[in-house]
Amino acid sequence: xxxxxxxxxxxxxxxxxxxxxxxxxxxxxxxxxxxxxxxxxxxxxxxxxxxxxxxxxxxxxxxxxxxxxxxxxxxxxxxxxxxxxxxxxxxxxxxxxxxxxxxxxxxxxxxxxxxxxxxxxxxxxxxxxxxxxxxxxxxxxxxxxxxxxxxxxxxxxxxxxxxxxxxxxxxxxxxxxxxxxxxxxxxxxxxxxxxxxxxxxxxxxxxxxxxxxxxxxxxxxxxxxxxxxxxxxxxxxxxxxxxxxxxxxxxxxxxxxxxxxxxxxxxxxxxxxxxxxxxxxxxxxxxxxxxxxxxxxxxxxxxxxxxxxxxxxxxxxxxxxxxxxxxxxxxxxxxxxxxxxxxxxxxxxxxxxxxxxxxxxxxxxxxxxxxxxxxxxxxxxxxxxxxxxxxxxxxxxxxxxxxxxxxxxxxxxxxxxxxxxxxxxxxxxxxxxxxxxxxxxxxxxxxxxxxxxxxxxxxxxxxxxxxxxxxxxxxxxxxxxxxxxxxxx
RNA sequence: GGUCGGAUGUCCGAGUGGCUAGGAGCUGGUCUGCAAAACCAUUUACAGCGGUUCGAAUCCGCUUCCGACCUCCA
Numbered sequence: 019x020x021x022x023x024x025x026x027x028x029x030x031x032x033x034x035x036x037x038x039x040x041x042x043x044x045x046x047x048x049x050x051x052x053x054x055x056x057x058x059x060x061x062x063x064x065x066x067x068x069x070x071x072x073x074x075x076x077x078x079x080x081x082x083x084x085x086x087x088x089x090x091x092x093x094x095x096x097x098x099x100x101x102x103x104x105x106x107x108x109x110x111x112x113x114x115x116x117x118x119x120x121x122x123x124x125x126x127x128x129x130x131x132x133x134x135x136x137x138x139x140x141x142x143x144x145x146x147x148x149x150x151x152x153x154x155x156x157x158x159x160x161x162x163x164x165x166x167x168x169x170x171x172x173x174x175x176x177x178x179x180x181x182x183x184x185x186x187x188x189x190x191x192x193x194x195x196x197x198x199x200x201x202x203x204x205x206x207x208x209x210x211x212x213x214x215x216x217x218x219x220x221x222x223x224x225x226x227x228x229x230x231x232x233x234x235x236x237x238x239x240x241x242x243x244x245x246x247x248x249x250x251x252x253x254x255x256x257x258x259x260x261x262x263x264x265x266x267x268x269x270x271x272x273x274x275x276x277x278x279x280x281x282x283x284x285x286x287x288x289x290x291x292x293x294x295x296x297x298x299x300x301x302x303x304x305x306x307x308x309x310x311x312x313x314x315x316x317x318x319x320x321x322x323x324x325x326x327x328x329x330x331x332x333x334x335x336x337x338x339x340x341x342x343x344x345x346x347x348x349x350x351x352x353x354x355x356x357x358x359x360x361x362x363x364x365x366x367x368x369x370x371x372x373x374x375x376x377x378x379x380x381x382x383x384x385x386x387x388x389x390x391x392x393x394x395x396x397x398x399x400x401x402x403x404x405x406x407x408x409x410x411x412x413x414x415x416x417x418x419x420x421x422x423x424x425x426x427x428x429x430x431x432x433x434x435x436x437x438x439x440x441x442x443x444x445x446x447x448x449x450x451x452x453x454x455x456x457x458x459x460x461x462x463x464x465x466x467x468x469x470x471x472x473x474x475x476x477x478x479x480x481x482x483x484x485x486x487x488x489x490x491x492x493x494x495x496x497x498x499x500x501x502x503x504x505x506x507x
Numbered sequence: 508g509g510u511c512g513g514a515u516g517u518c519c520g521a522g523u524g525g526c527u528a529g530g531a532g533c534u535g536g537u538c539u540g541c542a543a544a545a546c547c548a549u550u551u552a553c554a555g556c557g558g559u560u561c562g563a564a565u566c567c568g569c570u571u572c573c574g575a576c577c578u579c580c581a
Contacts (some may be wrong), residue, residue, distance in 0.1 A: 048581085050581080051579085051580080051581095057581085058581085059580080059581040060581055061581080062581065063581055064581095103579075188510090188511095188576080188577090189510060189511065189576095190509095190510070190576095190577080191509090191510085243579080264581080265580080265581040266512095266575070266576080266581090267575080267576070267579095267580055267581065268580080268581080269576070270576065270577070271577090271578090272580090295581085296512090296575085297574090297575070297580095297581070298581075299574080302573085302574095303574095304574080304575085305581090338519090341519075341520065341521090341529085341530075342519085342520060342521085343520085343521070346513085346520080346521090347512090347513080347574075347575085348519095348520095349519075349520095351518080351519075353517095353518050353519070353531075353532090354518070354519040354520085354531085355519095356531075357518075357519060357520095357530060357531035357532080358519080358530075358531080359531095360530080360531060360532095361529085361530040361531065362530095364530080364545090365530095367545070367546090371545095371546095395521095401521075401522095403520065403521050403522095403528090403529075403530095404521060404522085404528075404529080406521095406529070406530080407520095407521070407528055407529035407530080408528095408529085409529095410528095410529055410530070411528095411529080414546095414547090417545085417546055417547080418546090418547080420546080421537090421546060421547075423546095423547075474540080477540085479540065479541080482540095483541080483542085486542085486543085490543085495543075495544065496543075496544080497543075497544045497545065498538095498539070498542090498543080498544075498545095504544090504545095506544090
């Protein structure tokens with residue numbers, strides 16, 4: 019049997035996955051900063067790491083999945099010097115920062131739920147772990163790798179680099195960073211306080227206009243950009259744990275700094291496997307405010323955006339994301355999304371067909387071999403696109419058997435159904451979408467279709483066509499098969 | 508400017524030395540009162556140039572183009 023191999027950004031190599039403790043896996047994934055509605059860029063990470071978590075659990079591991087909510091915010095650069103994103107948004111909306119965080123945490127979690135992403139076991143908030151962050155900062159200072167200036171605390175990158183490899187994760191060379199070519203135009207707040215431009219803040223002194231601030235040994239202030247993840251991961255997963263995940267954009271400085279902070283405290287790189295997913299583009303372009311192509315998830319679900327020709331369902335979005343490998347960029351376009359929607363529909367049709375297949379004495383297809391291939395694909399750095407290709411192969415088999423063009427034994431039919439259940443539903447998390455009032459609607463529709471059958475038997479085609487046409491006008495699709503009609507919306 | 512990654516057919520997107528990826532679209536067929544849907548089948552590739560090799564989408568070099576990070580970011 020094959021075993022999971024995964025690309026570790028830290029070593030830049032494919033590695034066999036072996037957890038620290040047999041049968042248990044600790045996984046930390048960087049969650050959202052909740053200062054705005056969830057957009058397409060927020061959705062890939064949760065889905066990718068949800069599939070990893072599901073696959074690990076399928077493989078028999080107990081997974082402790084921690085995904086943080088950043089409700090303290092990060093500093094805004096440039097014009098909004100030193101101001102917290104959450105604080106800024108709160109001021110704009112004239113409410114408490116926590117109201118901002120709460121509102122967008124709820125909408126994020128609602129989006130996650132619709133995408134069939136399993137909730138993490140622990141969802142810690144940065145604001146609820148100020149004490150842990152202060153303690154960690156103190157530990158870095160005790161190690162002699164941080165210094166205080168005017169109520170702010172900075173990490174001493176130079177001192178750290180004497181004993182440790184700063185820049186290994188992101189492939190950065192400290193000397194190059196020092197040269198800092200092309201960055202002269204940037205005027206970052208607090209730069210003059212730093213002993214070195216590459217030092218980063220662990221704690222920032224709060225000015226009166228900062229509406230989010232806490233007491234600390236260094237006076238009123240708020241935590242730096244990276245310390246929350248280090249502190250919370252350590253609290254819930256220990257000094258060293260298995261997986262730390264996030265988007266590639268977090269490689270530097272966020273994860274590089276996390277490694278530095280944690281190493282300063284514990285002497286260890288906190289995570290054994292660093293896993294990063296690639297970014298998304300929209301019509302081949304980076305999603306950016308200046309390009310006016312930022313699509314929120316709600317807009318996608320409602321089809322309510324100038325770039326969208328129609329609405330796409332949460333499962334279509336999930337399926338679309340998983341059709342590309344997690345380390346490749348993923349391009350959103352109407353054509354690609356609608357192709358995914360139709361492909362998913364084909365898959366679901368086959369799942370239904372597979373449930374009602376008639377068994378033969380002999381079989382002509384090795385279903386077990388196909389299931390094994392799914393496993394091999396997944397073990398090869400989570401190659402979900404290949405798993406999906408094999409599911410389409412399974413769909414083809416189901417349809418062929420249904421058409422009497424291929425034979426399967428009763429056992430093989432069971433295996434085929436299990437293959438869909440395991441790989442499509444359980445591991446990829448693509449669950450059929452059915453609304454709560456589906457059952458009642460189903461009854462009404464069945465009644466109409468029965469009437470239409472009667473009309474057809476009576477050769478009253480005017481009536482039967484009228485029923486169909488009026489249902490079509492309402493958005494229903496009527497399919498006439500050998501064994502009666504079916505419908506979909 | 509520095510570092511890293513990418514360029515696959517009409518579109519999306521797997522694939523690291525020889526074996527049909529897959530989906531969507533197009534086309535043909537089956538089914539059908541008609542239509543639609545569904546199903547089956549089929550078609551179009553490896554950015555350019557050079558090199559290594561019996562053999563290259565895959566390895567090497569050069570060229571062109573694109574992107575990411577270097578600053579908050581998913």
